[in-house]
Amino acid sequence: MKSERVNEVRAQYEAYPYPERDPEDERKRLVTGSPSHVLEIDHFVFQGARDWSHPLRVLVAGGGTGDGLIQVAQQMKAAGRAAEITYLDLSSAARKVAEARARVRGLDGIRFVTGSLMEAADLGEFDYIDCCGVLHHLPDPAAGFAALLAALAPGGGMGFMVYAPYGRSGVYPLQEAFGALFEGQPPEVRLRAARKLVAALPEGHPFRCNPNLGDHKDSDAGFYDLLLHSQDRAFDVAALIEMLEATGWALSGFAMPALYDLGRITEVPDHLGPVARMALAEKLVGTIKTHVGYAVRGTEARGPAKGTKPGLVPHLKGVRAADLARAVAEGRRPVLRMDGLEARPDLPRAAAPLIAGVDGRRSLAEIGRRAGIDAIALGALWAPVERELGAHGLLLYSNILRQG
Numbered sequence: 001m002k003s004e005r006v007n008e009v010r011a012q013y014e015a016y017p018y019p020e021r022d023p024e025d026e027r028k029r030l031v032t033g034s035p036s037h038v039l040e041i042d043h044f045v046f047q048g049a050r051d052w053s054h055p056l057r058v059l060v061a062g063g064g065t066g067d068g069l070i071q072v073a074q075q076m077k078a079a080g081r082a083a084e085i086t087y088l089d090l091s092s093a094a095r096k097v098a099e100a101r102a103r104v105r106g107l108d109g110i111r112f113v114t115g116s117l118m119e120a121a122d123l124g125e126f127d128y129i130d131c132c133g134v135l136h137h138l139p140d141p142a143a144g145f146a147a148l149l150a151a152l153a154p155g156g157g158m159g160f161m162v163y164a165p166y167g168r169s170g171v172y173p174l175q176e177a178f179g180a181l182f183e184g185q186p187p188e189v190r191l192r193a194a195r196k197l198v199a200a201l202p203e204g205h206p207f208r209c210n211p212n213l214g215d216h217k218d219s220d221a222g223f224y225d226l227l228l229h230s231q232d233r234a235f236d237v238a239a240l241i242e243m244l245e246a247t248g249w250a251l252s253g254f255a256m257p258a259l260y261d262l263g264r265i266t267e268v269p270d271h272l273g274p275v276a277r278m279a280l281a282e283k284l285v286g287t288i289k290t291h292v293g294y295a296v297r298g299t300e301a302r303g304p305a306k307g308t309k310p311g312l313v314p315h316l317k318g319v320r321a322a323d324l325a326r327a328v329a330e331g332r333r334p335v336l337r338m339d340g341l342e343a344r345p346d347l348p349r350a351a352a353p354l355i356a357g358v359d360g361r362r363s364l365a366e367i368g369r370r371a372g373i374d375a376i377a378l379g380a381l382w383a384p385v386e387r388e389l390g391a392h393g394l395l396l397y398s399n400i401l402r403q404g
């Protein structure tokens with residue numbers, strides 16, 4: 001039964017490599033995102049202090065058509081840092097697209113492997129494993145988490161994305177119905193028939209009412225992946241953390257911590273533990289469709305970087321330091337937008353010169369000195385900057401751009 005399921009999953013991704021990508025587009029743009037942005041890797045896995053003089057050994061497990069692979073390879077090359085990257089996927093059609101994208105960009109030296117992540121450890125030991133959108137498609141996700149841990153080098157970590165239930169409301173009844181209706185049919189026939197039925201869904205159907213879902217509108221591969229998958233389960237945050245812990249992992253952090261922060265939504269009763277708080281936040285937010293975050297070996301549990309170490313180098317991601325510093329200096333609360341979420345951080349005016357000093361190269365101590373702010377005032381002024389921007393994934397620590 002399990003091997004039948006794996007064959008069905010492989011057949012899907014041979015017919016519809018995911019996501020649909022044209023290698024020629026690599027000449028025009030780089031697809032970036034979470035997980036596996038290099039700054040996030042350093043921040044969440046290496047506490048912002050990786051020694052980049054050693055090559056980063058990366059496994060992209062279930063790499064699909066290559067979004068995560070190309071991002072990490074391109075960003076490492078742009079930073080002038082060495083990487084040994086292995087791409088692994090069941091689908092040879094997906095691999096062809098990923099290879100072509102790497103070729104267009106001149107990213108050579110990537111090892112491409114067609115195979116299962118269940119045998120990841122046979123490929124070597126990795127400092128960083130990307131596994132985005134894959135573990136929820138395995139017949140036995142726990143075995144997948146464990147197989148990836150077996151390939152993790154000491155001190156390393158994994159960036160993951162798994163589906164979450166509430167933001168995907170309406171998807172699972174359709175997947176179940178289509179799975180039963182089209183049993184035994186080839187992928188193209190399923191796609192045609194399902195498209196017809198989806199176009200005719202009645203008003204008020206939970207899928208039609210869900211504005212968070214768009215994959216089915218983007219491409220055939222997107223439609224298939226969302227609604228015709230033969231193997232797909234969502235994890236609520238409590239189930240995800242339980243799965244991580246049961247398989248030897250520990251959560252380092254979510255890429256967008258604010259989404260899981262109950263205290264940002266309501267007063268938090270004392271009796272709730274940390275996981276229960278996140279679980280309630282997920283229910284109250286209601287729109288989370290994927291959990292994106294980083295995990296490390298359970299016996300080496302640690303969280304993301306913290307600016308309590310003045311040698312760390314802060315970066316602003318997706319925000320221009322000069323613009324934000326100007327707004328803060330003028331006492332404004334600018335609207336910052338990321339992934340459908342908005343934040344209006346309330347930051348102290350006196351922090352403006354610190355924000356202005358963030359350039360991805362200066363350490364916190366250097367930023368403080370440049371602004372004429374002593375170490376104690378620096379700590380007090382920087383704390384709300386880190387809290388507010390960090391909560392929205394906009395502040396990350398990494399020394400990847402420092403010389404040496």
Ligand SMILES: C[S@@+](CC[C@H](N)C(=O)[O-])C[C@H]1O[C@@H](n2cnc3c(N)ncnc32)[C@H](O)[C@@H]1O
Binds near residue numbers: 010062065
């Ligand atoms: C939804 S796609 C995600 C692709 C890519 N990681 C991304 O985020 O764009 C899932 C990929 O996982 C691959 N896959 C599924 N099960 C796998 C397994 N056991 N071993 C390796 N790859 C697998 C599929 O072939 C497919 O390319």
